[in-house]
Amino acid sequence: MASKTRTYERKKLLGQVYTPPHIVEKILRDSGFYDADLTNKKILDPACGDGRFLVPIAEHIIKITPTHQLTDRLNQIYGWDIDPEALESCRMNLNGLIEPLGISVSWNLKLCDALKQLRRRLKFDLIFGNPPYIRIQHLPISQRTFIQSHYNFCKKGSTDAYIAFFELASKLLSRSGTCGFVTPNGFLTSETGKPLRSYFLQNNKIKQITNYGSVPIFGNTATYSAITIFGNLDQENFVFEQCESAVLQYKKRQIQHSELPALRPWQLSVSTSEHIEGQRLGDVCQISVGLTTLADDYYLFSIISEDENIVYAKSKSGMLVHLEKSILKPIIKASKLKLSTDPVTEYILFPYQKDAAGKQRIIPENDLRVQFPQTFSYLLKVKPALERRDNGKPNAVAWYAFGRAQGLDSTFGKKIIFSPMNLAPNFVLYENPDVTVYSGYFIKYDGDYDALLAQLNSRRMAEFIAVAGRDFQGGYKGYNKKIIENFIIKLPEQL
Template sequence: MALSHGSEQSRARVLDALAEFGLDRIEAGLARAYLDDLGVGVPANRFLADLVDSVAAADARLIARELLDRESPSLVDILRVFELSVPEADRELNGVYYTPGSIVEYIVAETVGQGDRVCDPACGGGAFLLEATDRLYRRTDRPVVDLLEAHVYGADLFANNVRQSKILLLLYALSRGEDPEHVEFNLVEADSLRLDWAETFPTVASGGFDAVVGNPPYVRIQHQSAPTKEYLLDTYETVESGNFNTYIPFVELAIQLVSTDGTVGYITPLNYFTTLTARDLRAFLQENAYVRKIVDFGELLLFEDANTYTAITFLDQHRKGQFQYVSVPDESAVDALADLEPITINYSSLDPEKWRLLDDPAYEAINTIESYRPLDRIADIHTGVATLKDEVYTLVAGEHTGEYYTIPFDGEEYRVERDLCRELVKIPAVSDPSALVDNRRRIICPYRTTNWEDPGEAKTRRVEHEVIPPDDLAATYPRAHEYLEAVRDVLATRENGVGAEYEPWYKYGRKQGIGFVGERLYTPTFSDGPQFVYHDSEAALFANGYAVFPREENGAVLDAVLNSGVMDYYMRKTSKDIRGDYQCYQKNFLRRFSVPTFTPEEREHLRSGCDKRVDAFLAEKYGLDIELP
């Protein structure tokens, strides 16, 4: 079934129709318009008959025209309207994002064979079940009704989704000339992660499903109730700790549901390759060699309504030493996934701390790059300050400010003492050192130093701070105290009201970026290649990125190494891709990059050489036989 073709309606249009007609009438109208187009009057099926009885034929045609600009909807049109009718709050809270048709077709084609029993544990509006039913029908001689009653299974948390799945599957049966009075569906409204599958579907107890497919919900555990979180932590080994996402236990559930010779096909966020919260999942998949194939969409965004980077993962229970890996090069390849050539990944090359899905030459090169002094041993890597209300704390210094800076709030100009403010570097706004020369951005810093580390020969040193108590702040910095008192209610709104509990009320939400002074190299969190910027400062704070504080290597030398083609190659192979050919430069991806030990002459060469000379020198120094970016 060409589920990837035909739907033209927009979410705004569906929302307008919902406001005008209501969901029940839209379901009934589209079903009746589809049946009228088939030439079916009143269907024998009692479920459909009761549904379409509530709307007249003229009204059905009107509803179809309002939604589609035509009176004859296809099954794909109906499916897409159902998907777009989910309230926005439910979509975000319950991680409901619907899958492009070509992806549904590909997953089903890779998992569903002749005579298989298929399950979608989070069936949504029924896209995967409809595609699976069509595939089974075309590959067997069995009636659609027999397939629905013996081969197609599903569950969903929402009654609307289960009902809409039944509507679509019954309309499909009618399109094949079958109009049963009743169908004994294997579709249930339930929380799949808490459902007793063996009791609900004895098929599970008798060997499991031949194919488990779907797009499980992407919901952070913080959005779940405390009892649900506790149950999941107690039940699933893939979520023993951390702020996990619900798609992770859905992967483990799929392994429990699939038969010994069956296949799982899921599309999920691809961050399970690298994130700390998915470490237990990586260990689970790696130790049991469950992965058969991964299709990585990299920086491509497949979902219209979610900023989520995704991958398709195929799993089975056969032990194996390797699996296939496909990197999708661009959007033109999405509709021809079966034609892409995979590479082979050896399980022995994987580390559950973070998966690097590389061919053998790249794997060897990355191991070589990581074989020297790890960056997080010779330097400290830190993220910047997070006040959680920057507009309250930041200001731009004038050319002639005297003892005070001015900052506006609520129609008034307040003054704050210059001595309580520090230079603030907004990393995304700094592309080279020259941008730091005239930086006038300042931040109110209500902290004082309590201890200085002896740095030895290093130009970076660690310092300890504490927030200045209100009485001391009022005595030493009365103007700043007056201003911070004025903005107290605004600061209380931080973290959805948790800021009201801050003691004192003006402390930063996160102060991790004020623990070091001295030379550092800034990097934006996301960058299309290395863009480290050197800054030697005793007082500057930074935000919206990371800083590398050298401890066992010269800052100018690190500047050359971190901005080299070696670093570019490393990050393109080991970091996660972001739309626009950007990579993520978080500490998690930087820390294992390593730096050779240099002679004094080599250090001088790095400090004075041009980019091409530095790249050639470093490639030889690292012992790399690769083409650098």
């Protein structure tokens, strides 16, 4: 997208990521650009940067077009960008192509915020690009508000600007137009990608999806990518490609639009899924996130020494303090847990007590001061840090309460613990009821835990996650609740 002279900070701010030439070539080829009759075809890159798409587009037009028609054809190319430096580089790169030809072109390059061009009447036959990758909460508030109020795909949640570019393209395409984008692949499975998936599903518009999974096509950037090609004509099926290796070997198959689930993440695979009789894990189990303090450095401790009632402990922030032993609970970090025999090495300051109904309630401040004076003294020292949590938003429960209330009642007891990220399935049955958990998820089940554990750590789970899980560096896959709850569990009578 952008000029190579851009600093890292500027690229990050504008969501700019370079598009490798082989990816540009693939998008153009798979979209049918090289075989198309380009007579009177308007072509747009809505985030053109220095011309990564527009330059090869212009090169091809120059190669196939008679000289007397060339200026008119090149005038059908449009590029928009919010960065004036990148746009000027694009103009220079395009001019470099035509200088040897002795012609002049007034390039249709526009300095603008592309997402504010939603209501343009001009339609485009071909739209290509690499939309900026930037979470909308990182945008200026005026830009964020505009996107959320004008783009149906982005009205809820912490979405990404590239999602809005899909909606922009859908509005700007001509009746028979085609769009090819390279973007993060998260929209295939994420909650924020649900409106985009619904659009594709309801309208049968997809022509091809190429998922690169954990194959890095943008160098060292932690971007896990997909190419999506869609249009305005109904498609009964589409091509799904999976990139299998860094040398860009692909496997593919045709997928019927009717195969896609309406409400769940898309678990796209190059092999036909085996139909498993059973129930969704989320329908038979309680899957929960561990304790979330939003300030682990001040709530988590390792114990140095202890006597009958008081411990001498070191917080994750490095503070050495005395605390009442009874206010500490043993805790396991799910993201580091490997075996059920892993020892407890951390304790959490747990300012809650059960009420008459057995629910965990915050200890009132006066009670905390009287019953736990050492702990209260410590909390006062770190109060400024606790009050900075959640962007300074006041905690509705108490200034010393955890940042989130989830898991307070359910995190104790027998449970299966799993990390949000792993190389392979590693679900660990942890039977000590006094130990709680953070930095991951846990499962509560009324049935046979051992039978469930065998299925969770099975090859079938690995294959399920290979398709459905989000990709991370080093071959790691995401094991989040939204994905895991869709895993099909065979019932006892089916085993």
